[in-house]
Amino acid sequence: MRLNVFFFAFAVSVSSFAQSATQLDHFLDAKDYPQFEQALRLAKLTPAEHLYFDGILADRLNHPAEAITDLEKVLPDLRQSSPHRTALALDALSFDYFLVGRYSEATSLQAELLQKYAKEFSSGDAQGLHDNQSTFALIGNAPPQSISGSHTFTVATHFDSIGDLDVPVEVAGRHESWIFDTGANISAISRSAAQRFGLKVSTGQAHTQSGATGKEVPLSVAVIPTLTFGEAVIHNLVVLVMDDSALDIDLGKNGHYAIQGVLGYPVQAALGSFTLTNGQMDVAPSAPITPRSVRLYNDELNPIVTADYDNHSLVFLFDTGNGNAELDARFAEEFASLFKSLPSETAVYGGAGGLRKIPVYHLPSIALRFGEAHAQFDKITVVSHKRNVEPLDHLYGNLGQDLLKQFRSCTIDFSTMHLTLGAPQS
Numbered sequence: 001m002r003l004n005v006f007f008f009a010f011a012v013s014v015s016s017f018a019q020s021a022t023q024l025d026h027f028l029d030a031k032d033y034p035q036f037e038q039a040l041r042l043a044k045l046t047p048a049e050h051l052y053f054d055g056i057l058a059d060r061l062n063h064p065a066e067a068i069t070d071l072e073k074v075l076p077d078l079r080q081s082s083p084h085r086t087a088l089a090l091d092a093l094s095f096d097y098f099l100v101g102r103y104s105e106a107t108s109l110q111a112e113l114l115q116k117y118a119k120e121f122s123s124g125d126a127q128g129l130h131d132n133q134s135t136f137a138l139i140g141n142a143p144p145q146s147i148s149g150s151h152t153f154t155v156a157t158h159f160d161s162i163g164d165l166d167v168p169v170e171v172a173g174r175h176e177s178w179i180f181d182t183g184a185n186i187s188a189i190s191r192s193a194a195q196r197f198g199l200k201v202s203t204g205q206a207h208t209q210s211g212a213t214g215k216e217v218p219l220s221v222a223v224i225p226t227l228t229f230g231e232a233v234i235h236n237l238v239v240l241v242m243d244d245s246a247l248d249i250d251l252g253k254n255g256h257y258a259i260q261g262v263l264g265y266p267v268q269a270a271l272g273s274f275t276l277t278n279g280q281m282d283v284a285p286s287a288p289i290t291p292r293s294v295r296l297y298n299d300e301l302n303p304i305v306t307a308d309y310d311n312h313s314l315v316f317l318f319d320t321g322n323g324n325a326e327l328d329a330r331f332a333e334e335f336a337s338l339f340k341s342l343p344s345e346t347a348v349y350g351g352a353g354g355l356r357k358i359p360v361y362h363l364p365s366i367a368l369r370f371g372e373a374h375a376q377f378d379k380i381t382v383v384s385h386k387r388n389v390e391p392l393d394h395l396y397g398n399l400g401q402d403l404l405k406q407f408r409s410c411t412i413d414f415s416t417m418h419l420t421l422g423a424p425q426s
Helices: 002-016 021-029 033-042 047-060 064-081 083-099 103-116 123-139 191-197 265-271 329-334
Strands: 146-149 153-156 165-171 174-180 187-190 206-209 216-229 232-242 248-250 256-258 261-263 273-277 280-284 293-299 302-309 312-318 345-351 354-370 373-383 397-399 410-413 418-421
Touching (some): 021 033, 021 047, 021 083, 033 047, 033 312, 047 083, 047 293, 103 123, 123 206, 165 261, 174 191, 187 191, 191 232, 232 265, 265 273, 329 373
Parallel strands (some): 174 261, 312 397
Antiparallel strands (some): 146 232, 153 280, 165 174, 165 216, 187 261, 216 232, 273 280, 273 410, 302 312, 302 354, 345 354, 354 373, 410 418
């Protein structure tokens, strides 16, 4: 009863100041997607505003075809009326084009963003525009990704030396273990793997920003004609090709670990849902929603998960390639009282592109609620300053394996866009 009262009060409060589109703009800019989705149901909008906001929501809920229909219709009006909304629409539309394999059009929209609307974005976002445009351009007129075979199957999983969840794939007759990484917005392989598979690698280069360090990492692009994952066959899989050194992880006394491949979001979004239990992954087109389910959103091919803290609905990057949960500068700013007595320390972050020193706090404990599921994180790192890395600078943190390992099972469903957490570990 108490929970129902809270949500009723929340709906009333949203209704009271969501009568104009201005508040919806605010929620989008702040990436407060739960508030945006709720407010959109209650808002009074013009037909053009409805097309725009409905298209953005369709994009965030992994419905690229619907988003394309709405945003293409409203773009002529937006270009005449609102540079800021035009920028957001073009950005969303470019990634929807990417998901459906319209790579040349995605490249053109990113170029338009750079030429006419870069000032509508932060400096970190602007760097991302450069990276996206140059990366999409390398793909050229490649055929769109498609999937044949079954979408319902089970594969074995294991954790590798760096704590990432690995799944079996087959490429060019070779059996490999690739990281299953929701935080990889495009699948990736090492340059030596591209050579093993006999792939044609782009001659030009682009760059991507390391989520751990914020450093720019050079890359090329290739297309894998067929990749087998369980009983599904992925055709024309676009992969980033990175130098082996960029994917080499220094384990200190334990030597090095060479990442060979990463299975990223575009494959996951096309397949549907993934239920992880001890040592296996069950893949299906979709999964049931339960009281232990919370909403997922898509932001430039980055999954965003919602969680409740202190009666606040917060948004986090959901990155299964991230071992240790952490909070970011937005959390430190909005809940500053938690850190008054905590000393600031320096942490060294490593990832693609090398190392970076970042000032942090270490919060003794924090509890988050995911529907009826509860998770606790002890000695969690809190980055105290923005690091010019998108989308993390706009989110409250990054959750991955530290969250999932607290439960006997979890289901990541990109069809209904929900994360469902099972019974807690005993």
